Amino acid sequence: xxxxxxxxxxxxxxxxxxxxxxxxxxxxxxxxxxxxxxxxxxxxxxxxxxxxxxxxxxxxxxxx
Amino acid sequence: xxxxxxxxxxxxxxxxxxxxxxxxxxxxxxxxxxxxxxxxxxxxxxxxxxxxxxxxxxxxxxxxxxxxxxxxxxxxxxxxxxxxxxxxxxxxxxxxxxxxxxxxxxxxxxxxxxxxxxxxxxxxxxxxxxxxxxxxxxxxxxxxxxxxxxxxxxxxxxxxxxxxxxxxxxxxxxxxxxxxxxxxxxxxxxxxxxxxxxxxxxxxxxxxxxxxxxxxxxxxxxxxxxxxxxxxxxxxxxxxxxxxxxxxxxxxxxxxxxxxxxxxxxxxxxxxxxxxxxxxxxxxxxxxxxxxxxxxxxxxxxxxxxxxxxxxxxxxxxxxxxxxxxxxxxxxxxxxxxxxxxxxxxxxxxxxxxxxxxxxxxxxxxxxxxxxxxxxxxxxxxxxxxxxxxxxxxxxxxxxxxxxxxxxxxxxxxxxxxxxxxxxxxxxxxxxxxxxxxxxxxxxxxxxxxxxxxxxxxxxxxxxxxxxxxxxxxxxxxxxxxxxxxxxxxxxxxxxxxxxxxxxxxxxxxxxxxxxxxx
Numbered sequence: 001x002x003x004x005x006x007x008x009x010x011x012x013x014x015x016x017x018x019x020x021x022x023x024x025x026x027x028x029x030x031x032x033x034x035x036x037x038x039x040x041x042x043x044x045x046x047x048x049x050x051x052x053x054x055x056x057x058x059x060x061x062x063x064x
Numbered sequence: 065x066x067x068x069x070x071x072x073x074x075x076x077x078x079x080x081x082x083x084x085x086x087x088x089x090x091x092x093x094x095x096x097x098x099x100x101x102x103x104x105x106x107x108x109x110x111x112x113x114x115x116x117x118x119x120x121x122x123x124x125x126x127x128x129x130x131x132x133x134x135x136x137x138x139x140x141x142x143x144x145x146x147x148x149x150x151x152x153x154x155x156x157x158x159x160x161x162x163x164x165x166x167x168x169x170x171x172x173x174x175x176x177x178x179x180x181x182x183x184x185x186x187x188x189x190x191x192x193x194x195x196x197x198x199x200x201x202x203x204x205x206x207x208x209x210x211x212x213x214x215x216x217x218x219x220x221x222x223x224x225x226x227x228x229x230x231x232x233x234x235x236x237x238x239x240x241x242x243x244x245x246x247x248x249x250x251x252x253x254x255x256x257x258x259x260x261x262x263x264x265x266x267x268x269x270x271x272x273x274x275x276x277x278x279x280x281x282x283x284x285x286x287x288x289x290x291x292x293x294x295x296x297x298x299x300x301x302x303x304x305x306x307x308x309x310x311x312x313x314x315x316x317x318x319x320x321x322x323x324x325x326x327x328x329x330x331x332x333x334x335x336x337x338x339x340x341x342x343x344x345x346x347x348x349x350x351x352x353x354x355x356x357x358x359x360x361x362x363x364x365x366x367x368x369x370x371x372x373x374x375x376x377x378x379x380x381x382x383x384x385x386x387x388x389x390x391x392x393x394x395x396x397x398x399x400x401x402x403x404x405x406x407x408x409x410x411x412x413x414x415x416x417x418x419x420x421x422x423x424x425x426x427x428x429x430x431x432x433x434x435x436x437x438x439x440x441x442x443x444x445x446x447x448x449x450x451x452x453x454x455x456x457x458x459x460x461x462x463x464x465x466x467x468x469x470x471x472x473x474x475x476x477x478x479x480x481x482x483x484x485x486x487x488x489x490x491x492x493x494x495x496x497x498x499x500x501x502x503x504x505x506x507x508x509x510x511x512x513x514x515x516x517x518x519x520x521x522x523x524x525x526x527x528x529x530x531x532x533x534x535x536x537x538x539x540x541x542x543x544x545x546x547x548x549x550x551x552x553x554x555x556x557x558x559x560x561x562x563x564x565x566x567x568x569x570x571x572x573x574x575x576x577x578x579x580x581x582x583x
Contacts, residue, residue, distance in 0.1 A: 011173045012189070013218055015163035018225075019290075046290045053292040056164060056173040 002039035003049050004064040007031045009057045016051035016061060025051060036064060135348070138265045138319055141210040142242055143406050145266060145321060145349060147394050147500050148445070151476040152437045154208035156403040157215045158195035159188070160226045164218035165250050166286040166302065169364040170325060170355055173218075188401070189217070192229040194416055197423040199234050202403055202414050203241065204426040207433030208474075211242045215268075217401075220245040221255045231262050237425050244268065246323070250286055250302055252309030260316045267313055268321045268351075269306060273331055274341045276300040281330045284364070307345065314346030321349040326381060327365070328355070328373050339385040350385065354378050375504055376529050382502070394489075394500060405474050444476045444561055451563035452497030455570060462574045465494040468566050469504065469527055471535035478557050478565045482538035490530065491566055498563050504530075524549045532573075534565050 002024075005016070010031055017025045017032060022045075024038035034051070041063075042049045051061040131139075143150035164173065190198065203209050212234060214220040220227045231243050244266035245259070252269065259267060273279045279299025286298040293301060313320045322342045324335050331338075339350050355372040357365045364370075373381075394406060404410040459465060469488035471480035487505045491498055504526045520542055527533065530551055536558040543553045552573075557565030 009174070011162070013162040013164065013173060014223070015165070015218070015287075018163070019287075048291065050290060053290075054163075054165070054287045056167060 001041055001043075002036035002064045003034050003041060003051055003061050004036070005032055005034055005051070006060050006062065009060040011057060013056065015054045015056070019050035019054050021045040021050065034061075034064075039064075135319070139348075142244070142266060143211065144213075144244070144268075145319065148441075149210075150394050150406045151444070151472075151474055152208060152441065153210040154206055154403070154405045155211040155213055156199065156202055156206075156209060157213045157401055158190055158198060158230060159217050159401040160190050160192055160195050160230045161214055161216050161220045161223035162189050162218045163223040164216065164248075165222040165288070166219070166248050166298075167284050168248075169282055169284065169370075170327070170357065172362040172364075172366075174362065188416060190416070192226055192233055194419075195230045196233040196237065197421075198414060198416065198419050199241075200237060200423040200425040201419045203238055203430060204424070205414075205429070206404065206410070207429040208405060209241070209430060211244060211266075212238075213244045213246065215246040219248050219251065221247040221249075221251040224251065224255055224258070228258060228262070231264070235262070238427075242266065246270070247309075248302070249306035249309045250288060251305075253305060253312055256309065256312040256316065256318075259313075260318060264318065266319050266321065268323055269310060269313075269347075270323045270325070271306050271310075271338060271342060272325050272327070273299070273334060274303060274307075274338050275334060276303050278331050278334050279303060282327065307341075310342065310345045310347060319348040320346070321351055322347040323351045323353060325355050326352050326373050326378060328371060328377065330370070332373065332377075332381060335381060336385055352378065352382055352385070374528070375502070375526070379502060379529075394503065408474075440475070447561045448498075448563040451561070451567035452499075454567050455493050456495060456497040458567075458570055458574065459493060459495045464574055465492065466531040466570070467492055467501075467529050468569070469530045469533045470562050470565075471533065472562065476562055478534050478560050478562055479536050482533065482535040482542060482553060482555075485535065488527070488530075488533065489562070491562065493566060493570055498566055520545050524551065527551055532569060534562075534569060 005025075012031060014027075014032065016034075017027075020034075021042060022038045022040055024035045024040075025032055026035070027033075049061065055061045139145040139149065141149055141153050143153045143155050199212055212231075214227050214230060216223075227245060234241065235243065243262065243264045245264060246268035247255075247270070249269050249271065252267075272282050276296055276299035279302060280296055283298055283302060285292050285294045286302050287293075288301055288305075310320055310322070322338075324331070324338055326332055326335060335352060339352075342350060354375075355365065355370070357363065357370050357372045359366045359369075401411050402409045403414050468491045470478055470491060471482055471485040472478060472489055473480045485506065487503045489500060490502050490504060492501045506523045506526045523542075524546065527546075527549075532552040532554060533546065534557050535553065535555055537555045538553045546553050554569060556572075557568055560568065
């Protein structure tokens, strides 16, 4: 159970990085990557995955 | 360094007169480059102060009549807050805040192009440390630099850690630089105290509506309190937060400029109401900007064919609200990484590839420039007042109001070749005198000496409603084409102060006719 970022669509704005309650998102090379081991899809924190809620590009933060 | 602004060849003994001469001459931009021979900024300063003028006592006193002294002190060197300052001072934006908490229908965050000039667009994102290096490099090379702004490309208040760190680093190295930021307002109330603590005097707040129903056509969603909100809920929250933020800024005496995007058929008429509300809540300036919309930008409005307003539609709306709060008409809707005087963008000269690894700040050029400008400005203010009074009198006699387009490279003078102008500054002559009312962007007509008729058609269209163009030089061919379209072009008043040139042209054009009639 984890989310992933579709790299080709990502604008690298970084909003997901500081909304993530699990510190699961970090820059790797030129883009942001979600660590599936840390991602909980925000369960226990929020109703919806924060990365998908804040991402400006549709269908970019999606279930892995 | 390029030839653009150059204090570069300040290499010889030089008098303040020479410098002023250089400011008025046709040298590129405000070119101080005619000055040659070894000279230190101390020498320049000494020569200028010997002349009896120090920057603190001269140059601004007349214009400060319009507003309380403490406010004038805040805006006098800020090109975006003072129309008068925009002739002399430059701003730079550093794109350190890419994250945003709302979606606007006129914005597409995937878009990134170095040839586009509009808000939200950048070519390279910077870390706060990179921004520091870039600002030190620009501040050493661009003497006009007075303001550092963070305008995203996302939202400076939402991506606040980076905004804060950038300001902290830069104000340590360049304490006299003015700091400002722009925001959509959603996160503003949480940041106002931090903004006040950092001595940020200027905040630009984008308010496109004061009625959430109107907002639903502009904002598809916002991200607030860990949730994405859509529809009326989104616009209600955004509206409340914007009003709260504006009131908090006013209470702390931080100057707030409200930007509104004019979207025909969506909020154009509503902006009259917006103007009333923001004025009442203490906004210092209201800047109504035209929507920029193009399918190629990939924005919702661009893709759905929503058009932007025409220049005359914008002017009509601005005239309608001009009795409200002070109105800004000289906005150039610059990119989130713009560098230079308004209307120019030198960002490409200062991409990170051009910024040295161990950048240092050398204040000498900025200091020297400020001394010169203080004196030059005093003269400009006096001339402007006199020209305005003369014109008010003339218009009350002739009953003829006109729009005049000026080709200028800055410094408040008519000093640009017609064919080199990328934009014209438009002044209105009316019974109130003469005043700047806006600018018109045009395709550059003359490239390498070859004029293209197709481009001239675009220039003529852009000059809708304008009676005359005043420039430093113009060829016969474009002059004839413009005459056919009913627009005069004249280079008789080359290098004059803008307002003085307009007054002289008006006298020549209309007073003479009167003499003929009476004779």
